[in-house]
Amino acid sequence: MIKMKVLQNIKSLGVVAVIRADDPDSAFKISEACIEGGLTNIELTFTTPEADQVIKKLKSAYSDKAVIGAGTVLDAHTARISIMAGAEFVVSPAFDEETAKMCNLYSIPYMPGCMTITEMKEALKLGVDVLKLFPGSALGPDFVKAVKGPLPHVQIMPTGGVDLDNIGTWLQNGCIAVGIGGNLTAPARDNRYDLITETAAQYVAKAAQVIRAQK
Numbered sequence: 001m002i003k004m005k006v007l008q009n010i011k012s013l014g015v016v017a018v019i020r021a022d023d024p025d026s027a028f029k030i031s032e033a034c035i036e037g038g039l040t041n042i043e044l045t046f047t048t049p050e051a052d053q054v055i056k057k058l059k060s061a062y063s064d065k066a067v068i069g070a071g072t073v074l075d076a077h078t079a080r081i082s083i084m085a086g087a088e089f090v091v092s093p094a095f096d097e098e099t100a101k102m103c104n105l106y107s108i109p110y111m112p113g114c115m116t117i118t119e120m121k122e123a124l125k126l127g128v129d130v131l132k133l134f135p136g137s138a139l140g141p142d143f144v145k146a147v148k149g150p151l152p153h154v155q156i157m158p159t160g161g162v163d164l165d166n167i168g169t170w171l172q173n174g175c176i177a178v179g180i181g182g183n184l185t186a187p188a189r190d191n192r193y194d195l196i197t198e199t200a201a202q203y204v205a206k207a208a209q210v211i212r213a214q215k
Contacts, residue, residue: 003107006088007129009041009067010157011176014207015167016041017200018071018159018181021188024050024057030185031058033193035066037200043091043179045071046078052085059086069109076102083108091159091179093134095119100126111157115139117147120154130155130176137161145173164202171210178207 010016017034019042021027027048034042040062044055051070058068069089070082076098079090083106090103095112103110104127113134114120120131133139136158144156158170159179170178180203187195 002088003109003129006067006069007109010089010130011155012211013039013041013204014171014177014211015039015203016043016069016157016159016177016179017184018043018045018179019048019185020045020072020181021048021185024048024054026188027051027054028057029193030188030196031066031068032061033188033196034184034200035062037197038204039180039184039200040066041069041177042066043069043071043089044087046074046082047072052081055082055085055087073099075099079103079108079110080106091132093132095123095126095128097126100128113159117150120147120151124151124154130157132156132179133158133175135160136170136178141166141169141173141175144170144175148174164199164206167203167206168210171207172214 017039019027019030031042067088070087071091073079073090073092079099079102089109092112100110109129111130111132113132133156137160155176157177162178184199
């Protein structure tokens, strides 16, 4: 039930904030700014120092308002650390069989990066819920439409190459959600968390507009 609720939240909002920061405090503040803007799907990457502690802190503060996940998870060991910290979904830049098994063990959605039909097929065989198209900029929205031909049931979320100008095209071509990173979080370098909140709200509004039109 929890797994379905997490996936539904990601799908209904259509946007996931990918948080990559140089220190734990910045990561928390960026996440907080996104949540304040209505972007309540947070992927806290494990390139961030003490990422598991940030996940714990976010869960403690926003468990009733946001879905908190872990990103850049490269192996099953890191996946378990993130799950024990409270991560509600796990994202990897590439598919890893042992990570898939670990997430299945705890009934946590796993979203590995895939670029080919073969990679996608192997991931689906291991029970992967959502396929992360990474880097999205290398393939583009038309690739999603092409994949949906032979694999109409596949759920795809691109990360990298998504912006306010093309988010609509990605979603219209069949993505269940999109991951937004650098162009959302960049203002943190100047401590302009208010701009992150503003941009987050813009992404949420754009996604909502497309999702409403598809119903």
